[in-house]
Amino acid sequence: MKIHLRHGLVLGTAVLVTITGCPTEPLTREEYTCVKRVLRREFLIEESLSEGARLGPGYESRLKQAIVDIPRRLCRSQGLSFLAFDKAHERFGREGLSYIRESREFLRLFLGSQEDNKGKADPAQIERIYRLAFDLGLPIPDAFLPIEVTKEGEVLIHEEFVSGPGESRNLMQVEDRLGEYPFYVVQLLFDPQAYAASLFKIAGGIPSAEEFNISDSFSNPLMVMVFPEVSEADRNIPCIAQRYFDLEYLLASPDLTVFIELKPDQPVFLNSEPTQNEYLDPLIERLLQRSRYKTVIISATDEVSFGRLLWATHLAQGREAHRIALVQAELIKGKKPEIRTEEILSRPPLGWRGEVPDNGWGPMGPPIRPQIPDTKPKASQTSSIPKSSFTLEGDVSATDIVKSPQPEFPRWAQERGLSDVTIMVQFRVDKDGNVLPTMLAVRSTGYTNWDNEVKETLARWKFKPAQVSKRIATITFHFYLR
Structure with missing residues (x-):
């Protein structure tokens, strides 16, 4: 490359x-x-x-x-x-x-x-x-370092992030440069005709990046985790992403309901079953309704085009997946999760009240959408009071707080029947107690606009001054109705 x-x-x-x-x-x-x-x-x-x-x-x-x-x-x-x-x-x-x-x-x-x-x-x-x-x-929110990849696989890096002309240039120089800034998010802009191999190579060369935005443009980034195959020589490199995400845990989680496999010149495999594209969207939606954490794992071989990988990621995001993991197929060879779609769909969706609907589902045939209960608030529900709470971990505590405006529980979320939602945000505080605009949603609400509203509110928080120039903390907001 x-x-x-x-x-x-x-x-x-x-x-x-x-x-x-x-x-x-x-x-x-x-x-x-x-x-x-x-x-x-x-x-x-x-x-x-x-x-x-x-x-x-x-x-x-x-x-x-x-x-x-x-x-x-x-x-x-x-x-x-x-x-x-x-x-x-x-x-x-x-x-x-x-x-x-x-x-x-x-x-x-x-x-x-x-x-x-x-x-x-x-x-x-x-x-x-x-x-x-x-x-x-x-500064661009959630897009600290953009790296562009052409259809030929050439990697284009902004010059100020690597050494000057005449010196060797490689991804580890980008890795070193990341350590100088309070960001760990990298935005990868790929030509749709580039191969997934480029994505996994870049992700493997920047181990301190907690998450990546992938897209074919600046304006429509998709937040994902990327798990490349790591050589034995690289396994000793400290990987900050391991604080929050463990691939083995994700693969073995009983809550995992969506596992997508992409291979060149083959249909999409959903939970090990070949599935026609037009049926993927409703099936993913129904499967995620039966998952608490709404995680989607997308496995791709190196030869899969980035355009196809991006299409599958958009599909998962459109069904409001909270966490999307892109995995190099070779990395999980012999370790694929065993997920039985029919068995999962036989269970009621989370929060369901009433009899379980008939599935009417076949891997290659049209699914019947479940009778989703009406989630609009009834007259008796309008008296429910939206509440929120938070917990802090890291270099600051509740005793350090000087000012803490609380994010609102959006009315549109209440109208959609969302009664228990959590977001976890990693942020940094300067020595004067100001929250820096370099926040990362470690766990999303599942709605980009809601995540952004929480971040904008958190940006107005104030903490006690300290001698250290940069403090790192994680805050968890819990929204619920009472």
Whole structure:
């Protein structure tokens, strides 16, 4: 697998002239990369962007000011001309625009998209916003490090995350760079024609990544766990993901009801039975109704196209799977879970009241949807009071809390009959007690918008100051009706 750096045109030899008329030497690629590397860190820890909910009161003005002030302040501290950096960004950045012009373009698109309260922004515009934000060094929620893979399997990495030109470049340099930032999420953007082998190779080369976002675009990431086959030499590498996820446990869990196998030029296998594509969606939905933790394991051989893998992942997410694990087929050879679909469907869905419906199901035939009970609140239920509680683990405790606004139990969730929901979020606190915007949903509610609302509320929490620069903790919110 080849690994390249994506950058702009080669910097010319023309001399820049500042406003004062003093000549300024153009930045070398190494100098530009160094500034971008520090700039990304500065944006991540910038109080004006991390304190308070995104798009809350005053956020727009703080964002505009930060994009203007932080790069200039950083250049001054490095003894460099901002004008030189501005021009270097035009040469080395991905968009071919100066930093000032690209900032204006980002603000125009980003702030304009927020005016659409109905959420009907053009997907292409959203994608453009994401790409501009990352090129500028701005933090992107749940997408710290994007790695792009072409259909030929070439890996494209942002230059500021690896060594400068002339040095060896490999995934372990990305692994080392991850340790410098408070993120452990990597976003993998694949060409649909690339092979799953590329995904497993990258995941194996970055062992400290707790989870991955996979997608074919910035704007539609899917949070997944990836389990590649790990060589004996790599087994001694500490893997942070093992704190929360154990593949052996997932495979053996009696709660596992959905196991999907993907092989090239073969039908999809659902729980070891070949199943036509049009029947997968309703079957997965019915199977997950009988699972408490709603985990889906997708096994793929190296030759499976990424487009097909992404399709199966979208399918699982669409059925509101809480946890999706992508597993290299070779890794679980001889260890496949034995799940009997008919036996599972003979049980009532969780929360079911009444007689179990007839299945009418066959592996290759059309399933009959179960008679799902009406989950809309009845008149007698409207008096139920939504409640929430939380528990803290890690480097902060309840005694350290200064301010703790509580996330709401959404009305739409109550109307859908959700009466007992849990979310677990890992977060980091700076020495001043502010929650950094680098949160990770270790256990999801199953609804992306609900997860984001919880994160935005948690961003407003305040803890007591401490001498350490970074504290790591996990908070579990429990929503229920009483």
